[in-house]
Amino acid sequence: AQSVTQPDIHITVSEGASLELRCNYSYGATPYLFWYVQSPGQGLQLLLKYFSGDTLVQGIKGFEAEFKRSQSSFNLRKPSVHWSDAAEYFCAVGISGTYKYIFGTGTRLKVLA
Amino acid sequence: GAGVSQSPSNKVTEKGKDVELRCDPISGHTALYWYRQSLGQGLEFLIYFQGNSAPDKSGLPSDRFSAERTGGSVSTLTIQRTQQEDSAVYLCASALTDTQYFGPGTRLTVL
Numbered sequence: 001a002q003s004v005t006q007p008d009i010h011i012t013v014s015e016g017a018s019l020e021l022r023c024n025y026s027y028g029a030t031p032y033l034f035w036y037v038q039s040p041g042q043g044l045q046l047l048l049k050y051f052s053g054d055t056l057v058q059g060i061k062g063f064e065a066e067f068k069r070s071q072s073s074f075n076l077r078k079p080s081v082h083w084s085d086a087a088e089y090f091c092a093v094g095i096s097g098t099y100k101y102i103f104g105t106g107t108r109l110k111v112l113a
Numbered sequence: 114g115a116g117v118s119q120s121p122s123n124k125v126t127e128k129g130k131d132v133e134l135r136c137d138p139i140s141g142h143t144a145l146y147w148y149r150q151s152l153g154q155g156l157e158f159l160i161y162f163q164g165n166s167a168p169d170k171s172g173l174p175s176d177r178f179s180a181e182r183t184g185g186s187v188s189t190l191t192i193q194r195t196q197q198e199d200s201a202v203y204l205c206a207s208a209l210t211d212t213q214y215f216g217p218g219t220r221l222t223v224l
Contacts, residue, residue, distance in 0.1 A: 032211055034212070036215070041217075042217055042218075043117070043119075043204060043215040043216050043217040043218050044156075044204070044206075044215040045215070046212065046213075046214065049212060051211070090155065090156070094211055096211075099144055099146075099161050099163065099169070099208075100158070100161075100169075101146075101158070101213060103155045103156040104155060105154065105155035106155055
């Protein structure tokens, strides 16, 4: 069955430090992959997506993610975190040819000043 | 419109009452989704619309939950005889192709 795992429930980093949020998926074919961010009291905002092509994807707010087929991973990175990045981050897999997304349970990011 | 809108933003109700949650998708988006996000949980898929049809209602947790979409646009999620376990944030998303765009959600509190 398809699944998405975000192994880190909480991550704390200092402002200016680098960030990597992990996402692993289980899916038989090449999935559509997404990262969303949810600030407190807000809906989900799309950060970036991967459908095909270049495996390193650039998104908004200085985020990037790399699709690694061999590791079934789509980790989110940012070289220097800002205090405003504190939020919850969700990885999602879109099942190609269907309408369905499968979401991970999220990683809550805390940024220390 | 500029984005997906949902109303109300907050709803407090008493156990046993019915509630209606509204979603206005992005104009032209044919697909519409409802999700439930409970405290500390991920997103739970509830129902999907393509146009006015709902080919998959499998995520609705009980027969107290229903949804409709009219004119290929606005959707309403109705919860009858609300229970305390229905307290959650209800998120709506719309899509034209493979990318879903989310509304801000409705926070439902059942006392």
